Amino acid sequence: MRTEISIKNTKSKFLDKVEELSGENIYACYQCGKCSAGCPSISEMDISPNEIIRLVQLGEEKEVLNSKAIWICASCFTCVTRCPKGVDLAKIMESLRQITLRKNVDYVNPLSISKEVLSQVPQIALVSSLRKFSS
Amino acid sequence: MKISYFPGCTLKTMAKNFEDSALASLSSLDIEMKEFKRWNCCGTVYSLTSDDLIHQVAPIRNLIRVKEEKDTRVVTLCSMCYNTLKRANKLVKEDSEKLDKLNNLMDREDVKYNGEVEVLHLLEILKNEVGFSQIAKKIKIPLKGLKVAPYYGCLLLRPPEVGIDDPERPTILKDFLGSVGAEAIDYPYETECCASYHTVVNVDLVVERAYDILNSAINRGAEAIVLSCPLCDFNLDNRQKEIKEKFSDFKGIPIFYFTQLLALSLGLDEKVCRFELNFVDPRPLLRSKHLIGEV
Amino acid sequence: MSRIGVFVCHCGLNIAGTVDVEKIAKLISDYPGVVYATDYMYMCSDPGQDMIKEVVKEKNLDGVVVAACSPTMHETTFRNTVASVGLNPYRCEIANIREQCSWVHQENKKKATEKAVKIIEAIIEKLKLDKSLIPLSVPITKRALVIGGGIAGIQASLDIADSGYEVVLVEKNQSIGGHMLQLSETFPTLDCPQCIATPKMVQVGQHPKIKLLAYSEVEEVSGYVGNFKVKIRRKAAFVDWDRCTGCGLCMEKCPVRVPSEFDELLSKRKAIYTLFPQAVPNKPVIDADNCIYFTKGKCRACEKNCSVKAIDFEQKDTFVEEDIGAIIVATGYDLMNKAEISEYGSGEYEDVIDGLQIERLLCPSGPTGGIPYRPSDGKIPKEVVFIQCVGSRDPEHYYPYCSKICCMYTVKQAMLYKHAVPDGQAYVFYMDIRCNGKGYEEFLQRGIEEDRILYLRGRVSKVFKDRDKIKVWGADTLTGRKIEISADMVVLATAMIPSKGAKKIAEKLRLATDDYSFLTEAHPKLRPVESLTAGYFLAGAAQGPKDIPETVAQASGAASKVLSLFSKDELSHEPIIASVDEEVCVGCGSCVSICAYEAIELDSLTKKARVNPAICEGCGACSAACPSGAMQQNNFNKRQILEMVDAFTKD
Known part of the structure; x- marks a missing residue:
């Protein structure tokens, strides 16, 4: 199957939204792959971090928003520290999560967390998890 | 020295061993930690979207309260609190429009905030104001022969503009270990992420990360890990139960807060270390090194 | 002993x-x-x-x-x-x-x-x-010939002339300037090429030490370093340039309209024409193939309107001979013809254009005033696809080499397109982006970040017309996807090849070239501006693809080599050369035909071979070919070689 690329992709609302929310120029990424090379969680991701940006550049909204990868990213800032172009990928990942969360769609429903887990984990884990995963 | 202190939530609950050992140590170093009034949750994670101001209210309100008590500096122990407060503070220092809006969003705070409070991590105080060489002079029980791998995690170092050390080759914990007489173990995972909050719903991910980190340190000869973040601590310490279930070769390793090692080396009563709150009991190791007494 | x-x-x-x-x-x-x-x-x-x-x-x-x-x-x-x-x-x-x-x-x-x-x-x-030998001394004519009036030839001529030596500059077109004058703007600074090149052209035109022979071609070269004789054909312009004032009335009145080569066929010119308004010399020529008078025998509108009677339909080609000491070859480049590439439409789609055509469309003084109206219907294209490495880096079908300048001119063209059409989108299909000059990488990133050029990593497999769109089938190997774009216009960065006349000139001058007719330098690293033959120097894209700064640097390098040659009054020549034993020579002529340097001739009277010591390079081919042993190489004579063989083979 061919992927049709047109001005609808390159000037899409989705791309504008990601740039607005993250404050980053998506086109600044030149696909060197250093983010993926250093990402501690890449083995659990379905789409590698650099490819996430690439898909955003190509305006592939659905594929990006449906990916597991954007939720696996734990904002460890390793990529941010090392990116030669100064692209803050953590901010881009957060905007992608926010686009879903702001539709009142939770990635993790707070009510689904068991009492056992609640009593076990420290507050910072719980609060940060819900900050990242629920609307 | 007296300094305003922000404990954060976890230090008052699961990480009492962190707080108690810190407060006792600092008092013996003549530093008074003044817990400021009416502090609230820092927000735990710094909000990364440009339009999200509401999540900056919590950290900035804390800084306003520090200012209300006429203090200009606040110290934290928890890496996550440090990072969130420091980044929020940086944001308002650089963006006056957002600062104005945040001031307007406050409710019972009469003081107008201008970004004047300095956010510090305790390690910075120890390094820059007490001085590691001074600590070395004050210790009574050098932790001789104890091989400890420093674990920095993410938020002490990254992003670089708020990190307390070189994000790729940090030395502050190693230098700290040197000052208390322990041997620092060099290993490649000292700044790798432990998978953080994934511990709530994706324990598997944390187990993988923690196993890699701990095993790397063990293979380089570490007998213990030292760190400064209660969430990293939970993942590297408490999750050893799950690590053992998944990886049969995993041997286990005690995890210390750096303040526990400090208290121990200063010769304080072992009780302030609250070792009973550590998931992997470090006392057998300490006994084997004759650093604490027999039972 | x-x-x-x-x-x-x-x-x-x-x-x-x-x-x-x-x-x-x-x-x-x-x-x-x-x-x-x-x-x-x-x-x-x-x-x-x-x-x-x-x-x-x-x-x-x-x-x-x-x-x-x-x-x-x-x-x-x-x-x-x-x-x-x-x-x-x-x-x-x-x-x-x-x-x-x-x-x-x-x-x-x-x-x-x-x-x-x-x-x-x-x-x-x-x-x-071994004999004690003394190097030969050869006198030197301190006059340079520069072949080609592009930016390389212009720079080399000015450098030599400014140093006080005479230069004969031969240009095949009616004006100097070359391809640089066709360009829109130049990377990475976006200077206007007309603004920076025309002052140099005017300097050439006015320089007392430069003899500019435009609309001329080198016919024949004989002699050797320091002492060349060059015959130059001055093509009939059918206009007496001495009388012509350059008023332009003749061009205005000419009824013929044919595609303009200078505008890469995107506009029409007259049968009597100059290349562009700032031409040097600014004199027209009549294109006899398209002139109504030459083809049908009537019209002469130009002649009727020329107040100084400069039109001369009877003019013939003339020849001049020049004594020259050193020659700089700066014959430049052309682009590979896009018609050769069938998967990109064989040149049949009007809206699939090449790198020089888009330059004319984007040039403020070009046929569209810098607005890139597409050729087919004059609409402003909203989506433009640029394809790099067209014919380059394709050893299987076209050329194995990298054309070196396309990465950069493509960024520039895409950028200028975006400046002209801010709501448009430029796409670039690339294999690698090679930005190896000062400020080049930064220029590329500016194009991507500010002008939002979308780079897609992969070659385009096929381009075809689909109603008023040009469909482009490519790939993005970064994501492993097949990509389809419905473009309004497609720009092909076709391979840079030596200019059309370059091969013929190289043959006339007996200069070595590579498989693609680029001139071969004496040493790729340490003698990059010299030819293998003494007295010939290379400048610009005739030697291999290069951009303007590199071309200008090389031209100055070649000029300085010429100047160092001219700094001596006599040239010293290696004495290890061939010599004839006239007693033994039978005049068979084997040596004459084998000599690559034309250093040997048969004496018309004695019928014995005679070596010109100033030309002989001492390669030894003649002494090996000589059946009688009359031709011997100094200090490599037959007896010496046999003694050496004996020494090697004795036990």
């Missing part, structure tokens, strides 16, 4: 690691004719050379053998060494025991040592028969 000294070099461990140098020195000292032999760590070092000088004086040597590296490395060094103490430099020989012995026989040290001894003995035998 000879008095020969032999000096064996260790070259660190390069030789001594394999060959037993001390043993050789001992063995050789007993060889007939040798009065002294020694070894030393580095003969080429100052102490090594000093040692040779001392021994030459002390032992009163009449010949020196240095057993060391290849003569291409240090023959000159050691010849100068012995000359400094009064020995004829041609009485110093190099025995190559490194490249031809120690380096290739590291696995067998004993045999390597034996071979080194034989090499030295053979050279000693040659040396015994």
Whole structure:
């Protein structure tokens, strides 16, 4: 199957939204792959971090928003520290999560967390998890 | 020295061993930690979207309260609190429009905030104001022969503009270990992420990360890990139960807060270390090194 | 009896690691004719050379053998060494025991040592028969010929002329300027090429030391370095340029309209025309193939309207001869014809254009005033696809080499397109982006970040017309996707090839070229602006794809080589050349036909071969070809070679 690329992709609302929310120029990424090379969680991701940006550049909204990868990213800032172009990928990942969360769609429903887990984990884990995963 | 202190939530609950050992140590170093009034949750994670101001209210309100008590500096122990407060503070220092809006969003705070409070991590105080060489002079029980791998995690170092050390080759914990007489173990995972909050719903991910980190340190000869973040601590310490279930070769390793090692080396009563709150009991190791007494 | 000294070099461990140098020195000292032999760590070092000088004086040597590296490395060094103490430099020989012995026989040290001894003995035998030679002196004409009036030729001409020497600049078109004058803007600074090049053109036109022969071509070159004779054809312009005032009325009145080559066929010109308004010289020519008078026998509208009676339908080609000392070849480039690429439409789609065509569309002084209206219907294209490496880096079908400038001009073109059409989108299909000049990478990133050019990593497989769109089928190997884009216009960065006339000129000048007719430099690293033939220098894209800064630098480099040649009053020529024994020569002419330099001719009276010593390069082809043995190479004569063979083959 061919992927049709047109001005609808390159000037899409989705791309504008990601740039607005993250404050980053998506086109600044030149696909060197250093983010993926250093990402501690890449083995659990379905789409590698650099490819996430690439898909955003190509305006592939659905594929990006449906990916597991954007939720696996734990904002460890390793990529941010090392990116030669100064692209803050953590901010881009957060905007992608926010686009879903702001539709009142939770990635993790707070009510689904068991009492056992609640009593076990420290507050910072719980609060940060819900900050990242629920609307 | 007296300094305003922000404990954060976890230090008052699961990480009492962190707080108690810190407060006792600092008092013996003549530093008074003044817990400021009416502090609230820092927000735990710094909000990364440009339009999200509401999540900056919590950290900035804390800084306003520090200012209300006429203090200009606040110290934290928890890496996550440090990072969130420091980044929020940086944001308002650089963006006056957002600062104005945040001031307007406050409710019972009469003081107008201008970004004047300095956010510090305790390690910075120890390094820059007490001085590691001074600590070395004050210790009574050098932790001789104890091989400890420093674990920095993410938020002490990254992003670089708020990190307390070189994000790729940090030395502050190693230098700290040197000052208390322990041997620092060099290993490649000292700044790798432990998978953080994934511990709530994706324990598997944390187990993988923690196993890699701990095993790397063990293979380089570490007998213990030292760190400064209660969430990293939970993942590297408490999750050893799950690590053992998944990886049969995993041997286990005690995890210390750096303040526990400090208290121990200063010769304080072992009780302030609250070792009973550590998931992997470090006392057998300490006994084997004759650093604490027999039972 | 000879008095020969032999000096064996260790070259660190390069030789001594394999060959037993001390043993050789001992063995050789007993060889007939040798009065002294020694070894030393580095003969080429100052102490090594000093040692040779001392021994030459002390032992009163009449010949020196240095057993060391290849003569291409240090023959000159050691010849100068012995000359400094009064020995004829041609009485110093190099025995190559490194490249031809120690380096290739590291696995067998004993045999390597034996071979080194034989090499030295053979050279000693040659040396015994070596004559003391004196280099020839040849007078030099201090006038340069520059072929090609593009930016390379312009720069080289100005550099030489500004240094006080005369230059004859030959340009095949009616104006100098070359491709640079067609360009929109230049990367990475976006200077207007017309603004920066026309002052140089005017300088050429006005320079008292430059004889500008526009609308002319080099017909024939004879002679040799310092003393060339060049015949130049001045093509009939059918306009008397001496009378013509350049008023332009003739062009206005001409009824013919044919596609303009200068505008890359995107506009029409007249049959009497100049290339562009700032042309130098600003004089028109009549294109006889399209002129109504020449084709149908009537019209003469231009003539009727020329108040100074400059139109001359009877004008014929004329020839001039020039005495020249050095020649710079700056014949430039063309783009590969897009019609050759069938998967991109064989040149049949009007809206699939090449790199120079888009330059004309984007040029503020171009046919569309800088707005890139597409050729088919004049609409403003909203989506433009740029395809790089069209014909380049394609060894299977077209050219294996990288055309070097396309990455950068594509960024520039996409950027200028976006400046002209802010709501448009530019896509670039690329394999690698090569930005290896100062400010180039930054320029690319600016294009991507600010002008949002979408780069897609992959070659385009096919381009076809789909109603008023051009469909592009490509790939994005970064995501592994097949990509389809419905473009309004497609720009092909077609391969850079030598200009149309370049091959013919290279043949006329007998210059070496590569498989694609780019001129070959004497050494790719250390002699990049010289040809293999003495007296010829290379500048610009005629030698290989290059951009403007590199072209200008190379042109100045070639000019400085010419100036260094002109700084001497006489040229010194190697005396190791062929000479004829007239007693033996039968005048068969084998040597004449085999000589690559045309250095030999048969004397019209005596019918004996005669070598022009100033042209002979001493290659030895004639002496090998001579059936009678009359042709011999100085210090490489037949007897010497046989003595060397004997020395090698004796037990």
